[in-house]
Amino acid sequence: MQTHFTIDCVILAFDEGQVKVLLAERNEYPYKDWWALPGYFVNKYEEMEDAVARILLEMTGLKDIYMDQLAAFAGVKRHPEGRILTVAYMALVQMDEVRNKIATGTNYMRQLKWFPVDELPDLAFDHKEILQLGLDRLKKSVSYSATPYELLPAKFTLTQLQQVYEALLNKKLDKRNFRKKINNLGYLKELNEFQKGVSYRAAKLYSFDKKKFMKMFSQD
Amino acid sequence: MQTHFTIDCVILAFDEGQVKVLLAERNEYPYKDWWALPGYFVNKYEEMEDAVARILLEMTGLKDIYMDQLAAFAGVKRHPEGRILTVAYMALVQMDEVRNKIATGTNYMRQLKWFPVDELPDLAFDHKEILQLGLDRLKKSVSYSATPYELLPAKFTLTQLQQVYEALLNKKLDKRNFRKKINNLGYLKELNEFQKGVSYRAAKLYSFDKKKFMKMFSQD
DNA sequence: TCAAAAGTGTTCGACATACACCCATGT
DNA sequence: ACATGGGTGTATGTCGAACACTTTTGA
Incomplete structure (x- = not known):
């Protein structure tokens, strides 16, 4: 009846004529050495908006970025240790503004790297599905929008x-x-x-x- | 780091020239006697899709209805007992098909009733916000769609x-x-x-x- | 002078909008 | 006969799509 609860971030930017996504190389089991969306656990008494900002900062070094909620993913089998419900958030950023602010590594991940969305490595968990949902939503939001x-x-x-x-x-x-x-x-x-x-x-x-x-x- | 996890259902139908939403009168604390979106807790080893179908059936008597995920809500203060993360789902139904299938009451709620969305009672928790998000999304999805x-x-x-x-x-x-x-x-x-x-x-x-x-x- | 990208107009068809009257039916 | 909603056409403006050449600049 209780479950772990994480937030994952889809950070998209435009660079060299391509849409790119920011991925982290994991340094933790499960999926050690795999590429994944930056994300982490939410604390017990933390508002979701605060958690998003904190996790984004801890995992990527970015702050003051508006994140939109994409969806919740909660498959029982998506994590080997049992259900982990994740709420995915998405942000669009300007590459020039963030390029030099990206963190270089933490205990949990070895490095961050931008990947063009049509040249992706295999992704951990169900992160490919999450990213795809973000891209689909993005496409729909383009016309006459900011x-x-x-x-x-x-x-x-x-x-x-x-x-x-x-x-x-x-x-x-x-x-x-x-x-x-x-x-x-x-x-x-x-x-x-x-x-x-x-x-x-x-x-x-x-x-x-x-x-x-x-x-x-x-x-x- | 762990949290309770529920599903709430926004069920909309069209009747007498109005959009109506199905609400349940609660028979449990907190918010006893308030109107709320039908919803309940997800079980530990239950896939989210299965939980949606089960909760919908238990709370309303309806089955075989396609539910779309709306968003996750996780405010620490949305429930007096601490954070309860809820994932809201939305469905559109045909009033004539469901009118006679609606459950009459359970341990948890005294009755179900259809309310025109512009004549709503006060709602429990943050359910008004959830419903509003559903209506906004609905409005956007109208043109050239099914x-x-x-x-x-x-x-x-x-x-x-x-x-x-x-x-x-x-x-x-x-x-x-x-x-x-x-x-x-x-x-x-x-x-x-x-x-x-x-x-x-x-x-x-x-x-x-x-x-x-x-x-x-x-x-x- | 050449390579590379900037900048610029017209025609056509499809679609949205505005607008007012006669028709069929049950009581 | 009358009340009630059913059903119909035209004119105008806007918008997206197709399409090719000249201009500017730095190397």
């Missing part, structure tokens, strides 16, 4: 934005149609700045106007 | 279908536009049968062609 902007730096080019859409939706988009649509959204700010350090024509930078976005979608 | 048909009997009139959409979306729709759109969907079968027992022109009955629907939306 989702893509969570994966980009504050200033970005339209081509970068298009790449995020293409990676999330897993299909190519037409450049002209994409830009037309994006322009009509009304919550993109065109900056008077340009890309730097490229050996071709520098693209104009844009930013996401969160206030306008909120205003446009707050009534329902 | 959701509305799960709430209707096998044969229904277009006006009934429109009422379901209106109740779920919480706004009025234009009759002509609605019918045009519905006709273009391609997965509604027009039957050669008519409504009976009404004191005005009898409406034609339709049915939902699940096979066609599946075929149209299976590729992605």
Whole structure:
């Protein structure tokens, strides 16, 4: 009637034109030496939101990241020692902001590493299933949402934005149609700045106007 | 590090032009005499899917109903005796099919009753929050989905279908536009049968062609 | 001058919206 | 005959899809 209770984190970022997930190499049985989603046990008197923040920090070094609940997984057989109920959370982060903050290792895991979601190693427990659920949900949340902007730096080019859409939706988009649509959204700010350090024509930078976005979608 | 673990069920149906939820009047402390979502504890070696089916049957008398996971709730303070993690599940049912199958009472609850979702009593624990999450998710799932048909009997009139959409979306729709759109969907079968027992022109009955629907939306 | 990516318009079909009247039936 | 809901068409605007060339820049 009682059960162990853990939280697992699906941390996704966009880098080199691909969606990547942060995985930990386990240093503990069971599944020692396997790759797994960062996660750990919840304490007895801990609120779930607090536990998510604590575990995220302890396991990855990241903090102040908004995590969305994905689902609960509770298969009796998912852990050799008996049922461990896990609640999976998901976050989208900007690679540039977190790249240098990622922890290097703890007692429980040897290292953390970003894997493109279409080049995954075998994962411990039912973590592949959990990740897949997260990716499916992500795909559904893309259109007319702030989702893509969570994966980009504050200033970005339209081509970068298009790449995020293409990676999330897993299909190519037409450049002209994409830009037309994006322009009509009304919550993109065109900056008077340009890309730097490229050996071709520098693209104009844009930013996401969160206030306008909120205003446009707050009534329902 | 261990916690109690329950399942709560959000059972929704459509009746008299309204979305209704099935609630149980508790006969146990805490929250004795309050209305609550039907739910109970999961057994130690029980798969979550099995537990959902068992609890649904024991608490409501219903079986063979597909339940979707909504979310996990685990506030330390949600239960006076300490943290009880609950996983909420949601199902849509057809009122005519279930009306006579609903249990009349158990040791744990005195009676079950359908409440229109906009005329709710106070609810035990955080059940209002759980229900609200279910309704929000339902609203999002309406367009181009099979959701509305799960709430209707096998044969229904277009006006009934429109009422379901209106109740779920919480706004009025234009009759002509609605019918045009519905006709273009391609997965509604027009039957050669008519409504009976009404004191005005009898409406034609339709049915939902699940096979066609599946075929149209299976590729992605 | 070349390579690489930035940037830009038009046409077409599909779909959402707005809107008002006659029809069939039971009492 | 009347009350009640059933059933129908047109015009307009918006949006997504298809499609190819010129411009800018650094090396």
